[in-house]
Amino acid sequence: MRFGSSLKKSAGLGLLTILLLGLVAGCGGGTKSAEQTPAAGESANSSANSTEPAKGGTFVYGRPAAVNSFDLHNQITANNAFAIDKVFESLVTFDSEGNIVDWLAESHKISEDGLTYTFVLRDGLKFSNGNAVTAEDAVFSLQRHLEVGGPLAISAKVDAVKAQDDRTLVITLKEPYTPFISELSNFSNGIIPKDFGGVSEEEFFKKPVGTGPFVVDNWDPAGDVTFVKNPHYWQEGKPYIDKLVYKLIQDDSQAINQLKAGEVNAIESLALQNANEIKQGPGTKVLTNGGWVTEQLFFNTLDEHFSDVHVRRALALAIDRAGLTNALTFGYAKPANSLLPTAIPYNANDTIQPLNFDVTAAKEELAKSAFPNGFSTKLLVASGNSTRAQEAQIIQAAGKEIGINIEIESIELATFRERFFAYDFSAMLNSGQADSPDANSIIAFQTDPEGFSKSYWTHYTNDEVTKLLHEGQKTPDGDGRAAVYSKLLQTLADEVPYIPLYYPDILKGVGSSVEGLTVLPNGSLRFEEVRIQK
Amino acid sequence: MKPITIDSPTPRNGKTGALSRLWRTPSLLAGSIMLAVLVLLAVLIPLISPYDPTKQDLSAFLQPPSAEHWLGTDQLGRDLFTRLIYAARTDLTIMVLAEIIPFCVGVFLGMIAGYYGKWLDTVISLITDTFIAFPFYLIVIIVAFASGAGQRGIYITFILVGWIVFARVTRGLTASFRRQEWVASARTLGLPGVRIMLRHILPNVLPQAIVVLMTDMVGLLVAIVTLGYLGIGITPPTPDWGTMIFDGQPFITTAWWLSAVPGFAVVYTGIALSLVGDGLADLWRKK
Numbered sequence: 001m002r003f004g005s006s007l008k009k010s011a012g013l014g015l016l017t018i019l020l021l022g023l024v025a026g027c028g029g030g031t032k033s034a035e036q037t038p039a040a041g042e043s044a045n046s047s048a049n050s051t052e053p054a055k056g057g058t059f060v061y062g063r064p065a066a067v068n069s070f071d072l073h074n075q076i077t078a079n080n081a082f083a084i085d086k087v088f089e090s091l092v093t094f095d096s097e098g099n100i101v102d103w104l105a106e107s108h109k110i111s112e113d114g115l116t117y118t119f120v121l122r123d124g125l126k127f128s129n130g131n132a133v134t135a136e137d138a139v140f141s142l143q144r145h146l147e148v149g150g151p152l153a154i155s156a157k158v159d160a161v162k163a164q165d166d167r168t169l170v171i172t173l174k175e176p177y178t179p180f181i182s183e184l185s186n187f188s189n190g191i192i193p194k195d196f197g198g199v200s201e202e203e204f205f206k207k208p209v210g211t212g213p214f215v216v217d218n219w220d221p222a223g224d225v226t227f228v229k230n231p232h233y234w235q236e237g238k239p240y241i242d243k244l245v246y247k248l249i250q251d252d253s254q255a256i257n258q259l260k261a262g263e264v265n266a267i268e269s270l271a272l273q274n275a276n277e278i279k280q281g282p283g284t285k286v287l288t289n290g291g292w293v294t295e296q297l298f299f300n301t302l303d304e305h306f307s308d309v310h311v312r313r314a315l316a317l318a319i320d321r322a323g324l325t326n327a328l329t330f331g332y333a334k335p336a337n338s339l340l341p342t343a344i345p346y347n348a349n350d351t352i353q354p355l356n357f358d359v360t361a362a363k364e365e366l367a368k369s370a371f372p373n374g375f376s377t378k379l380l381v382a383s384g385n386s387t388r389a390q391e392a393q394i395i396q397a398a399g400k401e402i403g404i405n406i407e408i409e410s411i412e413l414a415t416f417r418e419r420f421f422a423y424d425f426s427a428m429l430n431s432g433q434a435d436s437p438d439a440n441s442i443i444a445f446q447t448d449p450e451g452f453s454k455s456y457w458t459h460y461t462n463d464e465v466t467k468l469l470h471e472g473q474k475t476p477d478g479d480g481r482a483a484v485y486s487k488l489l490q491t492l493a494d495e496v497p498y499i500p501l502y503y504p505d506i507l508k509g510v511g512s513s514v515e516g517l518t519v520l521p522n523g524s525l526r527f528e529e530v531r532i533q534k
Numbered sequence: 535m536k537p538i539t540i541d542s543p544t545p546r547n548g549k550t551g552a553l554s555r556l557w558r559t560p561s562l563l564a565g566s567i568m569l570a571v572l573v574l575l576a577v578l579i580p581l582i583s584p585y586d587p588t589k590q591d592l593s594a595f596l597q598p599p600s601a602e603h604w605l606g607t608d609q610l611g612r613d614l615f616t617r618l619i620y621a622a623r624t625d626l627t628i629m630v631l632a633e634i635i636p637f638c639v640g641v642f643l644g645m646i647a648g649y650y651g652k653w654l655d656t657v658i659s660l661i662t663d664t665f666i667a668f669p670f671y672l673i674v675i676i677v678a679f680a681s682g683a684g685q686r687g688i689y690i691t692f693i694l695v696g697w698i699v700f701a702r703v704t705r706g707l708t709a710s711f712r713r714q715e716w717v718a719s720a721r722t723l724g725l726p727g728v729r730i731m732l733r734h735i736l737p738n739v740l741p742q743a744i745v746v747l748m749t750d751m752v753g754l755l756v757a758i759v760t761l762g763y764l765g766i767g768i769t770p771p772t773p774d775w776g777t778m779i780f781d782g783q784p785f786i787t788t789a790w791w792l793s794a795v796p797g798f799a800v801v802y803t804g805i806a807l808s809l810v811g812d813g814l815a816d817l818w819r820k821k
Contacts, residue, residue, distance in 0.1 A: 273609075273784035323592030327609060383765040386784050390609055393770045397590050397610075410765045 057532045058243040059514075061525070062255045062264040066248045068221045070208045072190050073144060076151035076435075081187050082268070082524045083225060083246060087128075088190025088210035091119050091138065091169070092181060096289055098343050098437035098521045100182055104133070104191055104211060104234075105169075114176030114476055115159075121167040126232040127193055128215045135163035140194040142171070152188040152435060155444075156180040176474050178481065182438035213239045213528050223248050238528040240516070259284055259509050265532065266514060266525070270507040272329050272387055278509040289519040290343040291506040292434035294336055294442065297395060297499040301460045303426045305377055310369035311404075312496040316355040317362035318398040325502040327394070328387055332507060336500035338489050339432070339442060343503075343521045346439040346485040354493045354500075362402045374403025380428040381408060382416040388429050391501070395429075420457050431504075432456060437521070439485050440473055446498065447488070460497035555817060562813020568806035576622045585613035587620040588771040596789055605795055608781060614792065618799055621773040626803070628685060628768075629755050632692040633747060639693075640700025641743050645731050647701065648708025658705070662698045670695070674757055678766045688758060688767060696754070703746050707739045741818045748811025752804045759800050775800050 065079035072084045093103040102108060105119040125133040142161045146154055156177035162170050173180065183189070191211060196204035208216055211234065214227035227244040247264055249255040255267040256274055260281060270278060270286070279286040297319075299306035306312055325335040337354040340347035366372060381392045392408045399406040406427075411419070420428055434441035445453050447469050449461040468488040475481040492498075506523050516529035556563055575582070591611030599606045605614035647658040665673065673695050681687040708731075711717055720730050761767030762776020770777060775796040782792025 271784065277787050320592060327592045327595045327611065386781065389765070389770075390781070393610060394590065394592070396771060397588070408770055410769070 055240045055531065056242045058245060059241045059266075059527060059530055059532060060245045060247050060264045062247050062249040062258055062267040064248075064250055064252065064255070064269045066222050067219065067225050067246060070205045070216070072188050072192070073148040073150045075188070078268075078523060081522075084190065085187040085212070085524055086214040086227060086244070086527070087208050087212040087216060088187065088192060089212050090185055090187070090189045090191065091121075093185045094182070094437050094520070094522075096518050096520055096526075098292070098345075100185055100437065103185075104138075108181070110181065114178065114474075115173045117171040117173075117180065118164075119169045119171075121169070122234055123167070125211060125234050127197075127209050127211055128230040128232055129197070129209050130232055131193065131197070133191065133211060134166045134194075135169040136166075137194045138169045138191050139163050141191045142189065144192075145189060150188065152183075152186055154183065154189070156183070176476070178473060178476055179436070179438040179440040182436040182441075186436055214244055217243075233528075235528060240529065240531050241527065244527055256509065259511065262511060264511075266508055266510040266517065268508065268523075268525075270509040272332050272504065272507070274509075275332055275507050276330055283512050285510050285512055287508045287510050287517060287519045288332065288505045289521055290341070291504060291523065292341055292343055292437070292442075292521050293431050293504055294339060294341050294433075295333075295391075295431045295501045295504060296336075296339075296429075297501060298420075298428050298430055298456060298458050299497055300423055300425050300427070301455075301458050301497055302423060303377075305371060305375050306426060308369045308371070309495055310365050311371060312499075313355055313494075314362045314366035314369065314402055315395075315399060315404060316496045316499045317358050317365055318402045318404075319395060319499065319501075320357040320398070321499075321501055322357070324391065324394050328390055329502060329504060333502040333504040336502050337493070339446065339492050339498070339500050340439055340485075340489065341434070341442075341503040344434055344437060344439055344442070346482050348482075348486045348489045351486060352489055352493050355496065359401055366402050366404070374405065376405040376407065377426045378407045378409045380416065380419060380425040381410045382413045382429075383410040384413065391429055423454075423457060423459065430456075432498075433522075435522070439481075440469075443469060443472065443485070443488065447492070455497060458497045460495075462491065462495065465491055559813045559817045561809045562817060565806050565809025565811075565813055568802065569810065572622055572803060572806065573626070575619050576626060579616065579619040579623070583613065583616040583619070585616040587612065587617045587773045596785065598789070599791070605791060606789070608778075608792060609785075614795065617773040617778060618775075618795060621775045621778060621796065622799065622803070624768060624772055624774050625755060625758055628688055628758055629751055632689050632758075633696065633751055633754060635693050636696030637700055637743070637747055640697035641704045641736075641739065643697065644701035644704030644706075645708045645735060645739065648705040649712055649727060649731055649735065651709070651712075655705070655709075658701060662702050662705075665695060665698045666702075670753075671757070671760070674761070675764070675766070678761050684767075684769050685772075688761060691761075692754060692757075696750070699746060699750055700743055704739045704743055707742060708735055711735055711738060741814070745811050745815045745818075748807050748814065752807045752811075755800065755803060755807070 063079065065077075067080055067083040069075055069080050070084055070087060072088050075081060075084060089104050091103060091105040092100050092108060095101050104121060104125060106122045107120050109118045110116070119138070121133060121135060121138070127133055139161050142154070146158060146161075157174040159172040159174045164170050192204070193209055197209055213230055213233050213235070215230050216225065217228045218226040225246040227246075229239050229242055233239065249258060249264070249267070252269055252271060252274070255264070255269065256278065258264045259267050259278070260283065262283060275286050278284045299312050301307050321335045325333050334342060336349070338347050338349040338352045340349070342349050366374070379392055379395060381388050389410065392410070396406045396408055419425055420430070432442050432446055444451060446456040447460065447465050449455050449459065449466065455461070465488055468484055468491075472481060472484045472488065475484055506519055506521065508519055508525065510517060513533040515531045515533065518526035518529070520526060556566070589612065591607070593611065594607055595609050595611040597603055597607040603613050603615065605618065608614055608617065643658055647655040674691055677691040677694055678687045681690040717730060717734065720734060758767060759774070759776035759779070762774040763780045764776075765780070767776055768774035778796040779793045782789070782796070785792050
């Protein structure tokens with residue numbers, strides 16, 4: 001019969017396909033480690049011979065998303081924020097520990113009643129074009145932010161922003177707002193020249209002029225950005241490097257390979273499960289810092305099942321947070337008790353009484369609910385994130401132990417966002433992140449049912465919590481404020497509109513030849529003191 | 535006059551004949567043994583392994599292979615060997631079940647299109663040609679995405695697209711048989727079309743359709759695994775090779791076996807099925 005030979009061909013083709021699949025899955029490891037061996041010898045030599053680290057040079061930073069805008073008042077996402085903060089700087093900033101320190105201001109004073117903020121600008125401060133920075137520039141910058149609003153709008157009730165003299169800025173508030181000083185450290189409160197230095201808004205943000213250590217030299221909004229050092233930078237002699245390149249590398253594994261090959265000096269996005277590989281790599285290291293992020297399991301409190309506080313508590317009791325953290329984060333995270341990460345003041349993580357793993361208690365709790373015999377529900381997860389995929393399976397198994405049958409619904413990120421913005425979920429995995437080192441940042445976003453996020457789309461509403469939220473905003477820093485937040489956080493831990501799971505560290509993959517890089521707790525980097533060994 | 539004798543639906547020499555023919559077709563023998571080993575393991579796994587494929591142990595995750603865990607454990611502390619074989623259960627069962635309906639439908643439609651020709655052939659060919667015009671995975675992913683993740687989605691997808699290949703093959707064969715003398719004589723004898731198709735044409739198209747089926751199953755298995763890998767196939771906690779490859783991917787440099795072993799299982803099954811298909815083709819050609 002005729003068909004023999006053609007059939008053989010198609011059978012062979014099928015075979016070839018799966019062989020290729022097998023190769024892709026199986027062979028990555030072997031070849032990579034072979035490539036690494038010579039590099040190991042090199043780096044050992046260079047570190048042995050190292051003397052004074054060199055000045056100058058170009059630092060290449062691999063990032064997963066392009067910079068598409070420098071308009072500091074209209075941006076919030078990391079791709080833009082961490083470029084904006086290289087060009088524009090604020091009156092105050094936070095250090096790597098999250099403490100507020102003076103930056104463009106040489107000093108600041110807050111009046112007893114918490115209504116008047118006085119900032120004195122540094123002497124001789126200049127923009128990157130050489131023009132002097134005056135208090136008028138600061139007034140203009142803050143006024144524009146107040147007008148624009150934007151995603152990081154100033155939430156304090158500002159009465160007036162005035163320039164007392166060339167170097168003194170006075171901001172008065174209508175009512176006290178304690179988080180104000182910390183919110184001023186946001187990149188969105190950076191100082192820009194008055195009237196955009198005389199050019200149109202659009203032109204200005206194409207060629208931005210600020211006080212930051214770097215100046216935009218070449219910018220492709222869909223690709224790379226090249227910065228050169230600001231010759232007028234106020235920290236004399238800094239930055240040490242001449243050039244900083246933000247290189248777009250969308251694929252994480254490609255970014256890792258380029259880091260290993262020395263094509264980039266550091267990469268912004270390093271997944272937990274790849275951290276040890278980079279840490280142990282011959283030419284690479286991992287820089288970490290405690291972050292401002294809390295990974296959480298969120299409940300829709302309007303959901304048929306999760307509106308019942310006993311159900312939420314039961315699931316919280318069924319989840320082994322320590323085990324989950326241990327299995328998924330490779331030592332780069334701490335299990336969470338409180339909503340606030342430990343890098344944020346008033347986090348109460350050590351004093352709070354959380355619902356700890358206890359299956360018996362979980363079953364008892366579920367028995368008190370309207371669904372004592374369990375129920376079926378869905379857990380919404382964005383696809384493509386392997387840590388979340390594993391997390392979902394752990395939660396699924398925990399639910400099963402107490403009779404809650406959880407189906408994992410893994411959907412693409414854009415759809416995932418659409419779904420939870422529309423409250424179209426029962427439970428989801430997501431994280432909360434602080435924008436500034438103040439307890440209010442996360443708490444306002446996650447507990448205010450009137451806010452635009454509606455308690456992080458959980459719709460959680462508790463008048464007592466709302467009252468404490470506003471009280472925390474007005475209470476001056478100190479024990480009083482600590483007491484307010486500890487009470488608020490305990491209520492959240494008892495009613496669990498969301499289960500804080502763990503606090504992931506900020507992780508950056510960095511080449512071994514890099515020194516002096518500072519990792520900030522918001523995930524940004526400070527390059528001023530970077531030196532690259534030759 | 536009758537090429538039909540090349541294959542009659544009844545085995546001619548009984549058991550010994552079949553066995554000796556099997557011996558003379560080494561690829562069929564090898565493929566059958568490979569498949570039998572896998573199926574046997576899949577059936578007996580509850581007796582072989584003391585572990586539950588979905589039971590997590592968060593204190594014993596990512597362990598290397600040992601006497602206790604032959605292939606080590608995955609990130610959630612589940613025994614990899616147990617999951618691998620349970621995944622064979624899942625994937626092979628779906629593969630077989632998802633082929634039955636498309637196979638029957640495809641062969642049936644192909645036969646009537648080829649036999650009756652005219653408008654019926656035009657319509658069926660139009661549909662098959664339209665489907666063929668799209669890349670296979672494009673259709674698979676669109677349909678799987680629309681029908682939702684999980685086994686239901688996989689069945690819907692393959693029932694929708696799987697029959698095409700069988701319809702094309704049987705249509706072509708039937709059309710060529712139709713022009714041959716033995717069919718013409720049957721028709722002049724006044725036999726009804728249905729009878730001619732079932733008694734005379736079907737036994738002749740079936741061998742080739744079965745060989746195509748073997749090849750197609752390889753493709754289907756790869757597709758099931760691919761969907762699982764992409765997160766729109768079998769959903770956790772049900773073990774599946776595709777999700778296992780995905781889950782192991784972050785550890786490709788540190789624990790390569792997590793992804794490589796399920797990848798190898800796909801290759802193994804694919805080789806087995808291809809050998810069987812190849813062997814059957816050889817067998818039926820030799821006769």
